[in-house]
Amino acid sequence: MSISLNTCILILKEHHLLKSSAVQDAVATKMEYVSYDSRDIQTNTLFFCKGAGFRPTYLSMAKDNGAICYVAEQPFPEGKGMHALIVRDVAKAMALLSAAFFRFPQDDLFVVAFTGTKGKTTSAYFLKGMLDQINGGRTALLSSVNDIVGTKPEDSFKSSLTTPESLDLFRDMRRAVDNGMTHLVMEVSSQAYKKNRVFGLTYDLGFFLNISPDHIGPNEHPNFADYLHCKLQLLVNSRKCIINAETDHFDEVYAAATTTTNPDSIYLFAREGFENPNLKTSIDFRYASRESDLRETSFKVYSASDKAQSLAIGGDYTLKMLGDFNQTNGTAAIIGAGLAGEGHDDAAKGIRNVTIPGRMQTEMTKEHGMVVVDYAHNKASMTALMRFMRKEFDNPRIIVVVGAPGDKGISRRPGFSESLSEYADKAYLTTDDPGFEDPQSIAEEIDAGIDHSRCEVTIELDRQKAIHEAISEAGKDDVILICGKGADSFQKIRGVDTPYPSDIVVAQNAINEIEGTSAHFNG
Numbered sequence: 001m002s003i004s005l006n007t008c009i010l011i012l013k014e015h016h017l018l019k020s021s022a023v024q025d026a027v028a029t030k031m032e033y034v035s036y037d038s039r040d041i042q043t044n045t046l047f048f049c050k051g052a053g054f055r056p057t058y059l060s061m062a063k064d065n066g067a068i069c070y071v072a073e074q075p076f077p078e079g080k081g082m083h084a085l086i087v088r089d090v091a092k093a094m095a096l097l098s099a100a101f102f103r104f105p106q107d108d109l110f111v112v113a114f115t116g117t118k119g120k121t122t123s124a125y126f127l128k129g130m131l132d133q134i135n136g137g138r139t140a141l142l143s144s145v146n147d148i149v150g151t152k153p154e155d156s157f158k159s160s161l162t163t164p165e166s167l168d169l170f171r172d173m174r175r176a177v178d179n180g181m182t183h184l185v186m187e188v189s190s191q192a193y194k195k196n197r198v199f200g201l202t203y204d205l206g207f208f209l210n211i212s213p214d215h216i217g218p219n220e221h222p223n224f225a226d227y228l229h230c231k232l233q234l235l236v237n238s239r240k241c242i243i244n245a246e247t248d249h250f251d252e253v254y255a256a257a258t259t260t261t262n263p264d265s266i267y268l269f270a271r272e273g274f275e276n277p278n279l280k281t282s283i284d285f286r287y288a289s290r291e292s293d294l295r296e297t298s299f300k301v302y303s304a305s306d307k308a309q310s311l312a313i314g315g316d317y318t319l320k321m322l323g324d325f326n327q328t329n330g331t332a333a334i335i336g337a338g339l340a341g342e343g344h345d346d347a348a349k350g351i352r353n354v355t356i357p358g359r360m361q362t363e364m365t366k367e368h369g370m371v372v373v374d375y376a377h378n379k380a381s382m383t384a385l386m387r388f389m390r391k392e393f394d395n396p397r398i399i400v401v402v403g404a405p406g407d408k409g410i411s412r413r414p415g416f417s418e419s420l421s422e423y424a425d426k427a428y429l430t431t432d433d434p435g436f437e438d439p440q441s442i443a444e445e446i447d448a449g450i451d452h453s454r455c456e457v458t459i460e461l462d463r464q465k466a467i468h469e470a471i472s473e474a475g476k477d478d479v480i481l482i483c484g485k486g487a488d489s490f491q492k493i494r495g496v497d498t499p500y501p502s503d504i505v506v507a508q509n510a511i512n513e514i515e516g517t518s519a520h521f522n523g
């Protein structure tokens, strides 16, 4: 793969990004590698100087290692002797030039994007499960859990960001296309828009699931308005938009979709019985619960508008994952499958067995109730989870093991206290990625906001011990929710990913020890 200096200049000019260039007469020069990291350079690399942590010495290092051209927002003396493309916004330039370098792989994929405060990963996995039924497993996935760019084991890897940096994104897409993948399902975080990681990318389908205050703070969004604005960009960049009509801020969400998409290509969905008197357009798809058992969730989806009739997705569906919120995620994904040309039977078969590491993994014990390991880690998800358990299991005693991370998401902590006060009977406050903060202080901060007349609290910083104690004290009809870490097999402590067996393994061992059985969580 390569890109010429001339092509770079044309693209940057076309997007009014080029401030100046120093390329002598060498516009035909070809760059054969792209990178934003001086530790990853090959001969004839195009190097991007980007990021808050960028140091000019990285450019010197890149030049010494073989970079011949750099893209930056200002000229650097360290780049003397290299070609220089000085741009207004290096993140935007990197997205556009990376897409071109990797030969626009998005044009060879049916690209589906999900955004929302909660449910992105789950919906993305559901949709991959369904699309795999009709394309022989050729659905690529970019999620916050795993990235999958091919069908071989070496094409699946743990992701480091929910939405990759633009250069990595287009490289992954190219790899997916070269591996014969036909569809791509991806999660798009608000940070992806804030940092222009997906600048210039158009999705075939774009989903807006929900929004509640989150990711506000240093290094993320200065306020909710900025968070919402970034999330709305996904709809502006989608050919067809699918929106949860029950989302907060619906009017702004719908308006964002209509800026670039005709209402004929915007689909709304909602639970049966949901009405919004201010809604000026009709709901296209409805879903309603059917009887569920302890391990499965059943619901039906049906068309509620003429436009929706053309999709043959109406009918019953069963999920291996509990939670009424997963019916919402499932319905969104099913509409996606329908818009990709899939019918009910394939979709129902595809979604039937999807499980997701660390999301609603359950085990029924003999004497100590139901144990659930789930990734819920903010007020919205904790509330959704506990409210569902209260309703579904006839007001059980709810015991929660949870902690808040250090160094980030500090504004989430009062939300933990509020949701625990409202729905939990007992909380074990424990350690969850404390970073450079003291886990005892974090636990005390959450504890200070809890109404102890409603929720009893034990602070046990040893997470394994907290899980063991919670299960061992639980009675037959209780529900134990182990929240926040999902499938993580580390604790982030003072800058180091310290190995941790994962909540599933710890809970499994605890059940085995307490009951002398061989526990096995679903999923």
Ligand SMILES: CC(=O)N[C@H]1[C@@H](OP(=O)(O)OP(=O)(O)OC[C@H]2O[C@@H](n3ccc(=O)[nH]c3=O)[C@H](O)[C@@H]2O)O[C@H](CO)[C@@H](O)[C@@H]1O[C@H](C)C(=O)N[C@@H](C)C(=O)N[C@H](CCC(=O)O)C(=O)O
Pocket (backbone or CB within 6 Å): 036, 037, 038, 039, 050, 051, 052, 053, 054, 055, 058, 160, 161, 162, 163, 164, 165, 189, 190, 191, 192, 195, 215, 219, 220
């Ligand atoms: C604040 C933020 O968005 N930071 C991201 C950003 O960092 P950055 O551009 O500022 O780069 P940097 O890490 O300061 O380093 C500067 C540059 O020097 C280069 N470098 C560095 C060392 C060296 O020896 N040589 C060298 O060239 C680096 O490769 C980099 O290009 O680009 C990096 C990749 O190039 C990301 O890893 C990093 O994400 C940080 C780690 C992060 O955690 N971001 C979170 C907030 C995030 O994006 N989360 C969302 C999910 C949350 C949501 O739902 O909104 C996500 O999409 O994952």
Ligand SMILES: Nc1ncnc2c1ncn2[C@@H]1O[C@H](COP(=O)(O)OP(=O)(O)OP(=O)(O)O)[C@@H](O)[C@H]1O
Pocket (backbone or CB within 6 Å): 116, 117, 118, 119, 120, 121, 122, 123, 144, 187, 209, 210, 325, 326, 328, 329, 358, 359, 360, 374, 375, 376, 377, 380, 381, 382, 384, 385
């Ligand atoms: N639609 C939903 N509404 C509210 N809570 C949800 C919803 N879907 C999932 N959850 C809860 O949120 C947790 C995370 O779900 P999921 O990983 O699908 O969301 P996400 O948007 O990818 O989250 P994150 O941005 O935190 O990675 C789940 O474990 C569950 O507790």
